[in-house]
Amino acid sequence: MARARKKAAGRSGDGARGKAGREDEDDSGRSRALLRARRVGLAIVLLAFVSGLWVAGWLLELDRTVVSRFEGRRFSVPSRVYAAPMVIYPGVDWQRLDLGGWLARMGYREQQEAGPLVVGHYRWLPGRLRVHLRGFDHPQLPEPDRKVEFRLEQGRVREMRDDRGEPIAVVALEPEPISSFYGTSREQRDLVKIENVPAHLISAIYAIEDRRFEEHHGVDPRRIVGAMLANLRAGRIRQGGSTLTQQLVKNFFLTPERTLRRKLTEAVMALVVEARYAKPQILEAYLNEIYMGRRGSTAIHGVGEASRFFFGKRVPDLALDESALLAAVIQSPNRVSPHRHPERARSRRNLVLELMEEQGRVPSLEASRAREREINLAAVALESGQDRYFLDELARQLPEVYDEELLSVEGLRIYSTLDTMIQHAAVRALHDGLEALEARLGPPPARSGEDPDEPPARLQGCLLAMRPQTGEILAMVGGRDYATSQWNRCTLARRQVGSVFKPVVYAAALSPQSGPLLTLASSVEDSPLLVETHDGPWEPVNYDKKFRGTVLVRDALERSLNVPAARIGQQVGIGKVVEMARRLGVQSRLPAVPSLALGTAEVSPLEIVTVYSTFANGGLRPTPRSFIGLLDERGVGQEHWPLAGARRVLDPGTAYLTTSLLEGVVDRGTGAGIRARGLRGPIAGKTGTTDDEYDLWFVGYTPEIAAVVWVGYDEPQPIGVPSSRGALPIWVDFLSEVTGERVRGAFAQPPGIERVEIDPRSGARALSGCPERRVEFFLTGTAPEATCPRDARRRRGFFDRLFGS
Amino acid sequence: MRDSLRALIRLTIALLAAICLSGCLGLDFSRSRRSGDRQLTVSAAIGQIDATRDASLRLVIAGLDEDTAGRPARALANYQRAVRVDATNPFAFLALARHHLEGASVEEASAFLDQARSLFENDDLHGRAVDVWGVGLRAGIDRELGRDAEADQRFDAARRLLPEIWGDERLSSAELR
Numbered sequence: 001m002a003r004a005r006k007k008a009a010g011r012s013g014d015g016a017r018g019k020a021g022r023e024d025e026d027d028s029g030r031s032r033a034l035l036r037a038r039r040v041g042l043a044i045v046l047l048a049f050v051s052g053l054w055v056a057g058w059l060l061e062l063d064r065t066v067v068s069r070f071e072g073r074r075f076s077v078p079s080r081v082y083a084a085p086m087v088i089y090p091g092v093d094w095q096r097l098d099l100g101g102w103l104a105r106m107g108y109r110e111q112q113e114a115g116p117l118v119v120g121h122y123r124w125l126p127g128r129l130r131v132h133l134r135g136f137d138h139p140q141l142p143e144p145d146r147k148v149e150f151r152l153e154q155g156r157v158r159e160m161r162d163d164r165g166e167p168i169a170v171v172a173l174e175p176e177p178i179s180s181f182y183g184t185s186r187e188q189r190d191l192v193k194i195e196n197v198p199a200h201l202i203s204a205i206y207a208i209e210d211r212r213f214e215e216h217h218g219v220d221p222r223r224i225v226g227a228m229l230a231n232l233r234a235g236r237i238r239q240g241g242s243t244l245t246q247q248l249v250k251n252f253f254l255t256p257e258r259t260l261r262r263k264l265t266e267a268v269m270a271l272v273v274e275a276r277y278a279k280p281q282i283l284e285a286y287l288n289e290i291y292m293g294r295r296g297s298t299a300i301h302g303v304g305e306a307s308r309f310f311f312g313k314r315v316p317d318l319a320l321d322e323s324a325l326l327a328a329v330i331q332s333p334n335r336v337s338p339h340r341h342p343e344r345a346r347s348r349r350n351l352v353l354e355l356m357e358e359q360g361r362v363p364s365l366e367a368s369r370a371r372e373r374e375i376n377l378a379a380v381a382l383e384s385g386q387d388r389y390f391l392d393e394l395a396r397q398l399p400e401v402y403d404e405e406l407l408s409v410e411g412l413r414i415y416s417t418l419d420t421m422i423q424h425a426a427v428r429a430l431h432d433g434l435e436a437l438e439a440r441l442g443p444p445p446a447r448s449g450e451d452p453d454e455p456p457a458r459l460q461g462c463l464l465a466m467r468p469q470t471g472e473i474l475a476m477v478g479g480r481d482y483a484t485s486q487w488n489r490c491t492l493a494r495r496q497v498g499s500v501f502k503p504v505v506y507a508a509a510l511s512p513q514s515g516p517l518l519t520l521a522s523s524v525e526d527s528p529l530l531v532e533t534h535d536g537p538w539e540p541v542n543y544d545k546k547f548r549g550t551v552l553v554r555d556a557l558e559r560s561l562n563v564p565a566a567r568i569g570q571q572v573g574i575g576k577v578v579e580m581a582r583r584l585g586v587q588s589r590l591p592a593v594p595s596l597a598l599g600t601a602e603v604s605p606l607e608i609v610t611v612y613s614t615f616a617n618g619g620l621r622p623t624p625r626s627f628i629g630l631l632d633e634r635g636v637g638q639e640h641w642p643l644a645g646a647r648r649v650l651d652p653g654t655a656y657l658t659t660s661l662l663e664g665v666v667d668r669g670t671g672a673g674i675r676a677r678g679l680r681g682p683i684a685g686k687t688g689t690t691d692d693e694y695d696l697w698f699v700g701y702t703p704e705i706a707a708v709v710w711v712g713y714d715e716p717q718p719i720g721v722p723s724s725r726g727a728l729p730i731w732v733d734f735l736s737e738v739t740g741e742r743v744r745g746a747f748a749q750p751p752g753i754e755r756v757e758i759d760p761r762s763g764a765r766a767l768s769g770c771p772e773r774r775v776e777f778f779l780t781g782t783a784p785e786a787t788c789p790r791d792a793r794r795r796r797g798f799f800d801r802l803f804g805s
Numbered sequence: 806m807r808d809s810l811r812a813l814i815r816l817t818i819a820l821l822a823a824i825c826l827s828g829c830l831g832l833d834f835s836r837s838r839r840s841g842d843r844q845l846t847v848s849a850a851i852g853q854i855d856a857t858r859d860a861s862l863r864l865v866i867a868g869l870d871e872d873t874a875g876r877p878a879r880a881l882a883n884y885q886r887a888v889r890v891d892a893t894n895p896f897a898f899l900a901l902a903r904h905h906l907e908g909a910s911v912e913e914a915s916a917f918l919d920q921a922r923s924l925f926e927n928d929d930l931h932g933r934a935v936d937v938w939g940v941g942l943r944a945g946i947d948r949e950l951g952r953d954a955e956a957d958q959r960f961d962a963a964r965r966l967l968p969e970i971w972g973d974e975r976l977s978s979a980e981l982r
Contacts, residue, residue: 084889085886087860087886087889087890089856089857089859089860089863089890090856090859090860091855091856091857091859091860092856092857092860140881140882140885140886141879141882141883141886169860169863170860170863170864170867170886170890172886467892468892469888469892469893469898469920469924470888470892472889617920617923618923618924618926619923620916620919620920620923642881642885643884643885643888643901644913644916645898645901645912645913645915645916645917645919645920646916646919646920647916648919652923652926703893703927704892704893744855744857745893746927747927748923748924748926748927749926749927750923750926751926
């Protein structure tokens with residue numbers, strides 16, 4: 001009923017309210033639209049606000065990123081390791097030192113043009129070499145740059161003069177960089193300061209990369225439009241519109257992907273960078289960051305490193321054409337690499353010079369002269385991977401604060417004891433020796449349980465050279481190939497030492513502390529020996545399984561007889577042998593068992609070379625060292641380890657007697673291969689071959705250098721030759737390259753040693769009638785008093801005595 | 806014949822008388838040996854072994870000059886470089902021993918002196934330098950270590966050899982040069 005009334009009322013009011021209703025509807029439509037508009041407006045405002053907030057946040061984030069990078073450490077600069085400086089003086093054999101090779105490796109270039117010699121250049125004249133040496137920093141003694149004329153005669157430096165013609169006594173050459181402590185990125189850079197960058201390098205980069213750099217605010221719309229038109233005409237992307245700031249931002253903060261989002265971020269960040277920092281700061285960052293190509297597996301960043309790599313120069317010394325070439329390379333370092341594509345590089349360099357001329361950045365005459373110049377690159381010296389064994393050892397010696405991460409970013413300059421000439425000889429000798437040995441022996445037989453598809457095991461080796469007086473490590477090659485195995489066999493491997501341990505036993509017996517028990521002329525039995533041990537009876541045998549009866553101590557060591565060595569070990573006591581080994585520098589575990597006398601202990605080559613260095617150094621034990629000092633990236637000294645004196649651990653007399661024994665090994669014994677190769681002068685050494693020829697050793701020394709060679713498989717297995725045919729040839733190759741055929745110096749004969757003629761058969765003092773005689777050395781008061789047997793003397797007839805036999 | 810014999814006897818008597826007289830007057834014939842000892846300086850050792858030794862000796866001299874000029878760090882660097890050139894040069898270690906003794910690094914001075922002694926033992930030309938310089942330096946080390954009795958004894962021995970050097974119980978870089 002009520003519903004019917006409402007309906008009727010509605011019908012009756014329709015006419016009256018028609019217009020008004022329409023008006024109302026219009027009003028409400030308008031208000032709804034208004035409301036909608038308001039809502040949309042509000043939404044837009046809100047959206048704009050939120051977007052603004054988001055953009056502001058984004059900008060703040062970008063700003064924060066930019067600031068944190070610019071204000072903090074901008075670049076990771078790997079710490080570089082240097083060898084010891086090479087020293088040149090009148091009389092030195094410059095060919096053996098490989099002075100020419102040094103010039104090439106250090107990036108020195110021959111100067112063809114007349115006129116004053118430019119730093120980093122040299123000039124050959126008949127019988128003369130003129131070099132403008134670069135100055136260098138060093139924790140011990142920095143050197144300024146200077147011009148030196150080397151006057152050469154018959155392979156030697158006859159004299160040296162400076163540019164005023166004054167004679168020079170000694171010249172230290174810039175230490176060679178060996179390698180760097182790269183992080184995972186393997187980037188190398190040499191930072192430059194903007195004030196040291198020549199104006200023509202900056203002009204060249206502006207000309208080709210960003211001619212309006214000084215004017216724009218990070219983004220250059222004219223350049224973008226120009227690039228777009230050029231790309232449209234070409235139908236592909238040919239030209240970029242990025243400014244230097246954008247390139248810097250891309251390299252510093254972003255990935256190389258080509259997306260709109262990345263480009264937008266790049267542009268905004270470029271604006272932020274420009275708003276925050278002055279142009280010179282931005283340019284300096286760019287010059288240090290820009291990618292400039294590769295040297296082997298290392299990426300070169302920045303014009304400093306590129307200048308060193310391409311021209312062997314520091315940035316301030318660059319010539320106009322060289323600056324233009326650096327600028328030319330930036331766009332595409334691999335495609336325009338002057339090493340691989342010299343013509344392409346030259347053409348782009350000339351384009352840079354033309355642009356510089358067009359833009360009025362360089363006078364026409366200079367540009368045209370620069371265009372005519374050939375590209376003259378420094379020789380590329382790739383790092384030898386083999387040097388990294390030394391680097392690893394060096395890192396172990398550094399104070400703990402210099403950890404791996406710090407070394408890879410701090411740009412430290414670390415100075416070492418490595419001698420590049422000796423290191424090169426070591427690398428070559430070990431490589432060639434192992435190749436030759438493998439070629440002779442063929443692949444080793446497969447071991448039981450070994451996968452037949454696996455490649456056969458390869459012989460490994462180590463060569464380590466030390467200076468006996470100082471313990472400086474001069475060369476270290478810890479394996480055959482660092483790329484495949486980083487295990488340093490010189491320092492980390494512990495292998496059975498075999499007969500190279502015997503001199504320790506002999507030294508213990510010859511030392512006055514033991515009595516002395518023996519002299520070099522004492523007799524010792526080479527006959528079957530049985531020693532009861534905790535593990536049952538032990539019966540040593542000689543290498544050839546023969547016994548020789550009574551032999552003299554000298555002969556026993558020269559022939560490396562096992563049984564006499566075992567007997568001497570028993571006589572002196574294994575405890576005393578262990579004590580002697582410890583004093584001489586062995587730190588590894590030494591089981592106090594009778595077989596220790598024959599070298600059953602496992603010891604590292606570094607320890608063994610320290611032992612022999614102590615003999616070479618008259619009983620003074622050096623402390624091995626490979627680190628000299630380091631400078632920070634500003635060249636300020638942070639660490640310096642001065643030379644430390646060696647410590648007396650063995651009396652000089654015993655050290656001399658041991659050296660004399662080991663000279664005998666080289667002159668007549670198992671090391672005679674050294675003399676057969678024509679090496680003359682004072683050389684002492686000892687072969688060592690372990691059971692079944694698992695490990696081959698040769699350790700030897702001269703008065704100036706001690707070196708050890710070890711050869712074997714990482715998983716021990718028979719090699720098939722004794723050390724005289726495996727390790728010794730490598731040692732000889734190495735030493736002859738380092739010293740030449742004539743070894744310098746003499747082994748010091750200390751006071752308290754007397755020379756007495758003995759009968760080599762009986763070891764008794766020789767009288768005039770003795771049929772044979774040889775000089776032997778004794779600690780004073782220990783020479784034999786007995787004379788050679790009367791019957792031996794009688795046997796010689798009148799004419800024998802008269803003319804000798 | 807008899808006259809000649811007489812002349813020979815007279816000459817001998819005159820010679821003996823002269824020696825006695827000189828002894829009474831206090832003349833010391835051992836001075837010639839001392840002046841020889843003074844020649845055992847680093848400079849005097851140049852030109853006697855080979856080019857390598859000479860280069861090393863020149864670096865030692867450069868180091869001694871730096872020490873004299875009061876630049877011990879540069880002096881040390883030169884000595885170390887001298888060892889690098891020729892590690893068998895005993896004078897380089899002697900200079901290092903002297904340098905460290907001046908700096909009161911007694912342990913290092915002693916070790917370098919041991920090294921110098923070991924190398925001088927092989928040096929026929931300069932072996933006496935062990936006594937001439939080494940005894941006094943060892944005495945200085947004893948003094949630093951408070952072993953005065955040994956120091957006095959050794960300084961006495963050093964003074965007998967070179968009184969003008971060891972009178973002040975100190976070997977200066979200029980004196981060794």
